[in-house]
Amino acid sequence: YGIQHRAETDHPLLNKRGAQYIGRVFSLIEPIENGRGKIRVDDSIWxxxxxxxxxxxxxxxxxxxxTLFVVKLVLDKTA
Incomplete structure (x- = not known):
């Protein structure tokens, strides 16, 4: 019996679906109230x-x- 090592993958985000959205900007579809709100990402709501x-x-x-996205406000730099 030998030690088994996890194989390296060329798809590091395969089981971390939400990680691919870090850095992307979305509009709220429900307000953030008491720290929680909702956004639409493609055909899903997060x-x-x-x-x-x-x-x-x-x-x-x-x-x-x-399954929770942590977000920050995007400030309008033209104001």
């Missing part, structure tokens, strides 16, 4: 955690905690 803000606010995914 729960987000972040600072309270209204619907249609643009947020950037900064990390993923299981």
């Amino acid at each position: 729960t987000v955690q972040g600072e309270d803000c209204p619907v249609d606010t643009k947020v950037e995914v900064t990390s993923v905690d299981g």
